[in-house]
Amino acid sequence: MTPVTKLLLLVIGFFLFFTVRSMFAQTAKSMGGRVSPPEAAARVKAGSAILIDVREPDEWNSGVAAPAYLLPLSDLKGSRKKWAHVLEDAKDKQILLYCRSGNRSGQAAALLAKAGYSVANVGGFGDWQKAGLPTRKPDEPAGND
Numbered sequence: 001m002t003p004v005t006k007l008l009l010l011v012i013g014f015f016l017f018f019t020v021r022s023m024f025a026q027t028a029k030s031m032g033g034r035v036s037p038p039e040a041a042a043r044v045k046a047g048s049a050i051l052i053d054v055r056e057p058d059e060w061n062s063g064v065a066a067p068a069y070l071l072p073l074s075d076l077k078g079s080r081k082k083w084a085h086v087l088e089d090a091k092d093k094q095i096l097l098y099c100r101s102g103n104r105s106g107q108a109a110a111l112l113a114k115a116g117y118s119v120a121n122v123g124g125f126g127d128w129q130k131a132g133l134p135t136r137k138p139d140e141p142a143g144n145d
Contacts, residue, residue, distance in 0.1 A: 032094065032109070032120030037131040040096045040122045041067070049094040050086070051122070054108045057138075059100060065125065066134035066143040073104045076111060090117065098122040 035043070043049035044067045053064050054073040064070060075082045095117050097105035102123040109119040122128070129135060134143065 032118060035096060035120040035122050037122055037128045037133055041133050043094060043096065049096050050090050051096045052086070054097055054099045054104050060138035063135045064138055065098065065128045066136045068142060070138060073108050076108055094118045094120060096120050096122050098125060098128060100124050
């Protein structure tokens with residue numbers, strides 16, 4: 001392989017790398033990326049966002065974020081019966097999502113971003129608790145009114 005060919009392949013490789021990297025950065029930006037629990041709480045309090053716990057109902061027994069809607073990821077991926085009214089009301093707000101670790105909330109964020117919603121991942125419920133933010137039992141009224 002000649003030095004010119006090596007240089008050409010190197011230039012093409014860099015071009016492809018930065019093109020793909022830019023595409024992933026744009027996707028992450030449109031999804032809103034990650035938001036810290038204190039920032040999420042501030043946005044919810046200001047009325048510019050809603051918070052949704054996407055864990056499954058049996059996981060809510062350990063507690064939930066006080067302002068959170070409780071809507072399982074399984075319903076979002078399925079019939080969306082539980083999600084329908086919340087999504088209708090959230091068209092002009094950012095949807096902030098959390099789960100146990102941040103993985104399922106990331107999945108929900110990707111689905112909702114693809115559907116045109118403004119979303120961000122807050123991570124896991126443990127992050128909310130570590131930040132000292134208010135929690136509640138799942139049968140207590142949400143502080144999102």
